[in-house]
Structures are given as structure tokens and as C-alpha cells.
Amino acid sequence: MFESLDISLLLGLVLVLIGTGIFGGILAGLLGVGGGIVIVPVLYNTLPYFGVGDDIRMHIAVGTSLATIILTSISSARSHYKKGSIDVDLLKRWGPFIFLGVLGGTALASVANAAVLTGVFAVLALVVAANMAFRPADVHISNQLPRSPLKEAIAVFIGWFSAMMGIGGGTFTVPILTLFNYPIRLAVGTASAIGLIIAVPGTIGFLISGFSVPDLPPGNIGYVNILGFLIIVPMTMLFAPVGVHIAHSINTNALKKAFAFFLFLTSVRMFYSLLS
Template sequence: MPFDPMLIVYAGLLILTGAVAGVMAGLLGVGGGIVIVPVLFLLSGALNIPPDIAMHVAVGTSLATIIPTSIASARSHNRKGAIDWDLLRGWAPFVFVGAGIGGLLAKVFSSLVLTGIFGCVALIVALNMIKPKQIIVAQQPPTSVAGRGVLATLIGGFSALMGIGGGTLSVPILTLFSFPVHRAVGTASAFGLVIAVPAVLGFIWAGWGVEGRPPWSLGYVSLPAALLIFSTSIFAAPQGARLAHWLSPAKLRFAFAIFLGLTALRMLGAVFSGG
């Protein structure tokens, strides 16, 4: 089989994508999937991945890259004391369960419907965060098992289905409960690891033996693509974490709101265009 020179270009794009995703992981507490998934999906046609599994491969591979990126980001935030370990211990089991369910049921639900719901919610949250005075629903996150269980399970499930880190949902949700934005971002970076591990296992199981997957894949996870992406993301994540602690809380909240708003518009655009 002749060598395709475009593979070098594709590899370069994935390495660049990893660098951008790593900075976003450290800066905003996300696993970078909001960048990685669209890039992998756009490249799927060039790599001859069938349309009916292209999104599954993009999401599964993105989740795999979140594992090392979240570790690098969380370590940087922890050195600055920005991870709330009490909240993490209380929410992590529910996030884990939600992510596992999301990974197993990824091919059951319509991705278009989930994208539309998430896009609407994300846009509302972004508008709230960008306002001079935020909406506060309570002075602290829920302390009851039922309250934190519902929120954490939804965060894990939706994040797994979309191939994103937990920060996209957990940061705005925590700020609704008067949680300091720096600690929300730092804690969300650790949520990324809790989400990615069970979700990746689900996507490997769901895609095992499916025809049309790229070479060297484990289920819906493309190992070469994942390796290229996190080869730079793990080094870029600490830089993003340092930038997060240089910015003021107001500037960080504004940066996250812009990021979340653009993400929501991209998702809603995909819905209205039919995917």
C-alpha cells in the first residue's frame, strides 16, 4: 500500500490540536475534548472512517486523551491548592458512575438530540456567567447524598457522551452555588480523570469488533491519534494552569463564558444543519 504524504499533515494537525487542548485543559478545567472531538470528526472523512461511526471514534479517542491531560492539569492545580478534595471525594463516585453509563449507552441515544440539549444548557450557563452579577441559587453546593448525586451523575454522563472533560458542566454548575471559580476549575481538572476512565472502557466495549474502524484501534479508540494528541497536551496543560492563576477571577469567568458560548453555538449549529 503506497504511503500517503497527507498522513504527515494529519499527524501535524493532531499534534497541534493536542497543544491547544492542553492549554484549555489547564486554563478552564476541561479535558480539551471540546477541541479534539471536532478536529477528529472533520478528519474522519479523509481517513476513510465510515460516517456512522465517525463521531463514536472521535468521542472515544478524545476521552482517551483526557486521561493523561487531566493528570497533568490536576497536578498543576493541586500544587497551587486549587482542588477541593472534600468536594471531589463526595462527588467523584457519582461522576464515575454517570460516566460509565454514558460510555456504555453512547450508541443508544441520538447524538443530535443530546447535542441540542447540551447546546441550549451551555448557552444559558454562558450568558449567566458573562453577566456582571451572576445568578446564585445557593451559598454552597448540595451536601445531601441525593442532591450531589443527581448533579454529579448528570455531569459524568453527559460529559462521557460528548467526549469532553467535566469542567464544561461542573465549573458553571459550581459557580451557581457560590463556589470560587479558581477552585471550580482546579477541581474540574480532577473530574476529567474520573470521567474519562470508565467512559473510555465503555467506548472500547461498544466498538469492539465494529467494522470500518481505523487501524490500531481498541474499540472506538484510535491509539495512534490519541498518542499524537496527548504527546503535546500533557506538556501544554501545566502552562494553561499557570495562566489560570495569573488571571483575576472576573477575567477567568469571562474567558470561560466566551469559551462555553462559542461551544454551545457550534453544537446548536450542528443540530440545525442536521449533524
Template sequence: MLDVDPGQALFLLATLLATGAIAGIISGLLGVGGGIVIVPVLFFVFLALDVSETVRMHVAVGTSLATIIFTGFMSARSHWKRGSVDTALLRSWGPWIAFGVVAGTIIGGNVSGTVLTLVFAAIAALVAINMAFKPADAAKPRPMPGTPLKQILSTIIGLISVMMGIGGGTLAVPILSFFTYPIRLAVGTAAAIGLIIAVPGTIGYALFGLGTPDLPPFSLGYVNLAGLIAIIPTSMLTAPLGVRLAHAIPQLALRWCFAGFLAITSIRMITSVF
């Protein structure tokens, strides 16, 4: 296992560097932290390296969360400079998102890799359908949720996101959009939510994976440091580019980009299971 020849090692390194670049653009463009791309790519990289099925998805999720700390910071900072981060919403939702992260990390650290894969694929598919087929501007204005719906939604965002290894944008953007929240403000705020999810989530996956057998080399628990180091540089460089694109392209196109990436990812993960 993990006996990789130099040619294959270079190919995998190039794949991870390219993944980081794409993830950075998507992080800035969609506010999703890039995990929606990083998790399936890492999953298939570990598959190519013959990493055990029992830990493959866990390491993909944990490593993805670690990368989001860096890409999410770059993306959130760029959005904040453009005035598209709602700090009041972050203060209101943040503690409950963090609570959901703790619960999701405990669950994710103890379920099988197949369960994590199916959770990832199912949620991504549902969100893609919602974003693709929701009427563009026909919905009646809806007020932002109050207690207790606010606490329930923000907890769900944290719980499911950390189990999927993604930033909060995959759930936060469509939820905020449902309440007729401006899409660019939703994307920018979701980038900041990604940090609230990624920091405790990374710590949790690292701790839960300590001492687990069959981990790939250079792993700290369920966080693979080799993958992290390969992805971070290009993702941090390209995140500001994604932010510029988010403020340049039409909002409807932005929604369709979001839905398309989620649909493709969901299909890939489902086929990997069955």
C-alpha cells in the same frame, strides 16, 4: 476510504499536534480536560478522512476521553500543587460521578452519532450562555447542595460529560460557580473530576466499539490510538502553562474565556449536522 496521500497525512498530523497543544492549555486554564476542543477537531479530521458517519462521532468521543486521562492528570496535579483541588468534594461527589459515567457510556455506545453530536452542541451552548451572562459577584451566597441534589448533580455531570467526550469541567465549573464556589477552586477540582470520568469512560467506549465495522485504522473499539498518540505529547506539555494562566488572569476574564470556547464549539458542531 482513508486513502490519504503523504501531504495530507502530514497536515493532519500537524493539526492533531496543534490541537493537543491548545487542548492542554485549555485543560489547565478551564479545568475541562481539553475534550471541548479535541472532540470537534477529531470529528472534522475523521470527516476529512471519509470515516463512516455511523462511527465518526463515537470515535471522536472515545479518543477524546482517552486523551483526558493524560491531560487531566497533568492539569489536576498542577492545580493540586497550588492548593486549588477540593479533595473533600471529590470524595463526596466522586462515586456518583462514576455512576453517571457508567450510565452515560452505555447510552453513548448505543445511540447514533447524530444524537451524540447534538447532545454535545446543545449542552455546550447552554453552559456558554450561563457563564457569559451570569452576574459576576451579585449573586447571593448559596450553600453547596446536600442530599439528594448532590447525588443528582454529580450523576448528571458524569453522564453527560462521558457522552460528550469531555472532562467534567464543562458542567462542574458552572454548577460549582452557581453555588458561589471560588472559580479557581472550581477549575482545579473539575480537572480532577475529569480523571474520574475519563478512565471508566475510555474503557467503556473501547469495549462497546469492539468489532464495529468501518472504524478508522489503529482503533481499539471507539478509541483511535493514532489520534491519541498524536495529541498526548503536546497536550501534556502545555497543561501546566494553562494552570499558570488560570492563576494569573482576572476571574471574570477566565469565565469569559470559558464561555467563548463553548459557544464557538457549539456552533461548529451544529453546522456539521445541518
């Protein structure tokens, strides 16, 4: 497959992946989203140029995104931890339930068709973007997280749908925590660590579930594309601390608007791909 590609097309893909890694890394540090909100749609739209079928390209995009989030989350979480913006107690309480959600979401994604994964990504991204863009900053449903079992159910939800979307968890963690009057910088920092809990089992699941799938592109191990991983990861790790620095330098309102803006663009792109 790669042998028959035009060299200019291959170079263009490499440049796109480099740019994706840079942008995704900054977003990982800035918004705690692990970069997946950028990586998934970019891979989804570039994989067809390599002859990847519509029935597996979303799975590859999600699996590869989760793999890149492992190292990106480590880099981002370390930077946030040094700034004291990670709630370790919340991680201990939510971690096991997020993990269970990831297992369920990964199992479902492995048997779902591409349209289902694309639809899930588009709908949930749009809902979260609308919440962050239009919810007044001083409006909260409570000043603390709900009691059990709703608190644990929220954690399962975050893990389940983050795994299906190939994102690091910040897409849900940040708006949910701020809905309960959680400081946004602490929410972003904690979300970066949650990304690691999501990405490790999610990646393993996509590696295993796609291992015997026919017609995978060269360089794939299961649903994880090694070329994309090798290009994107160094860029995301290098630029995640830049995002962390920005997150601690701009006002809270701008941070929310940036989060909503990128989610909205991603949702529109995925809706367009699904409908066309």
C-alpha cells in the same frame, strides 16, 4: 485506507492534531475542561478525510477524546494540587456518583446514533456558554451546594453527560460550582481531578463497545483512535501546566469569558455539522 492518502493530507492532519493537543492542553489547565471541548469537534471534522463513516465518527471522536483526557487530567490536577486549588473533600463526596453517571452515559452513548451525540454536545455546550457569558458575577442561587439527594444528582448529571460528550467534566463542574458561590479557581482545579474520574471508565466503555464494530479506521481499538491519542497526549501534557499558570495569573472575569467563548465556538461548529 492510509496507504491511499495523499502525504500532504496526512501531514496536514498531524499538524492539526499537534495544534489541537497544544490548545487542548492549555484549556485543560486554564479551564479544567480536559481539552475535550476542542478535541471532539476537531476529530469529528477531520475523520471524514480518512473515509470514516458518519455513523461512527462522533463515537470515535468522543472515545479518543476521553482517552487523551486521562493523562491530561493527571498533569493538570497535579499542577492544581500543588497550588492548593483542589477540594479533596468534594471529590470524596462526589466521586462515586460521578462514576455512576459515567457508566450510564457511556452505556447510552454506545447505542445512540451519531446525530444524538452531536446534538447533545452542541446544545449543552451552548447552554453552559450562555450561563458563563451572561450571568453576572455576583449572582448566585445559593452560597453552598444543595443538600442530598440533589447534590448527588448533580454529580450523576456531570458524569453522565460528560461521558456522552467526551469532555473532562469542567464544562459542567465549573459553572455549577460557581452558581453556588464557589471560588472559580477552586472549581477549575477540582474539575481537573474530576476529569480523571470521568475519563478512565468512559474510555474503557468506548473501547469495549466499539471493539466489534465493522469498518473502523486503521489504528483504532474500539472507538479509540491510537494515532490521535499518540499525537495529542504529549502536547496536552506538556501544555496543561502552562494553562494552570495562566489560570493563576489572570482575573476571574477574564477566565469566565474565555471559558464561555470556547464553548460557544464549539457549539456553533457542532450545530453547523449537524444541520448540514
